Amino acid sequence: MIDNSEHIKTVALKTQETNTYAKVDLSFGAALKDLVLQGKTIISKHNKKPFASSILFPFPNRIKNGEYEFNDALYQLEKGSPDIDSHNAIHGLVFNKNFTIESQTENEVVLTFSQHTPEKGFPFTFDISVTYTLTMSVLYIEVLVKNTDIKAFPFALGWHPYFETSNLENSELSIKSTEKLLVDDKMIPNGKTVINWNGFETINNQVFDDCFELHSNEIQLKTPDYQIKISSSSKNNYLQLYTPEDRKSMAIEPQTAPANCFNTQEGLQILQPDDVYKLQWTVELEGK
Template sequence: MENDFAYLDLKNGKESAKAKISLHEGGRLMELQFNGIYIIKDQPSSKYKDTFASSILFPFANRIKNGLYSFNGKEYQLNCNENGRNNALHGLVFDKKFEIIDRDLKYNSCAITLLYQEKEKSIGFPFLYNIYITYTLKDNNINVSVKIKNTDKNSFPFTLGWHPYFLSNDLYNSSLNFKSNEKIQFDKNLITSGFTTYNQEMPLQIKDNQLDDSYILKTNLIEFTTPLYHIKLDTNTAENFLQTYTPENRNTIAIEPMTGICDSFNNKKGLQTLHSNDEFTTQWNVTFYKKTIPNE
């Protein structure tokens, strides 16, 4: 125990891959390193309550305008938790306590499954559900599998996302690569207001760009390249969206895969319905490639 929070360390037998998970903060991935290189690591200048770093975003990713939405003819009011704006932000499980329900430890890999059971109906989302997170760590790969089970007697709307911040030793000389021909437009409160054609040449060089942008993806693959490493982030869902954000400290970048867009509970883009006793599962894979450094 540290600071009243429970942490879980994962590592493979060769200790070439290591991860750290916070059970009391939504089961989030706090640290991830391969071959001694950190690609995810909490920054001392940032607080989790402000960054939502590596949190699982459910039942909605990104924002809901004014926390208001309607579903099956009823209106609901979510808690508006975004500082400076009257929006509901990043779902309801980012601060929940998860429990360990399964382990699978091998020499070349290790896996852990976590569970949070929602047993109390909130005013803004009066539905019951279980959320399972399985982290499988291998020599140069981590798989994050999230399963949602509707344990309520009623159906509910949802989108799902992940909010990892990737660390770069030189973000100015790092880049993103993805396929998209449509970008999402935002109003002054960062709520979806429309769509525009996107024809940016790839890879997208970070340089001095201050990113806070969202895209409709044509494929399920996102690549991030730094002077030290290259990663491929892919998912198994058919419809994919990407949010990117560079915070002020400028040594990390949020690369957020999502199954729906900002304010999806109202604009319906990517929104899905999970019926009673049904399940939905998605996976995100991060594969690491160490770059060859001259005279290393």
């Protein structure tokens, strides 16, 4: 019998190998709070940064002024808080929602949230489920979104994890990208610049708060403590990178669309009534 009582805030996953486990926060949008693979701390519950490991739906990052037009109608989303971003809508609508447990085994859990009442700025109903499956060296995250409305709606998906590192300067990141998005003073894209990032680059003293269009669905992170591969099943792949001031971790955020996609339509998808969209992210420990 599944216990969905209010005092249940987290759910733990484990394997036969005791130094591999994960914990998920039900009260914070099914966010992954802990991930340890073969004794290596990949994501830590001690990271209290806003939106840490949040699932970002129906849009990642920002929507300019919280405004957008869809099917000849204008919509106004709620803007962020003064200490985060009071100018734009930010990081979707489910990051702070309570999910419930649909099913659970020792190493897998299915979490669900249903938006039955249309919300201001996004007056559509939907079901979203997030399945976490843990093996000794891989975490699988599967997201299913179903349109339960009688109308189509626009959407994109993202994930906002912070990956731990004991030395960010000596950590390396590998992506394949030839374009970085340029942004204005409110972090809204206003152009692109040509780059050439093809393989591992050392972080050194670089400061990131940037989005890249990817030409591969795989990202690799090599720290002094571990090496992982992050992959996505999406056809459209964008990556938001952010280095927090304490530089004890790095946000590596796979997205199916960049910021302001409701207005630019870049990477934007439309989900028809009764249709289902499926996306999988994996985090795989490489080497020993």
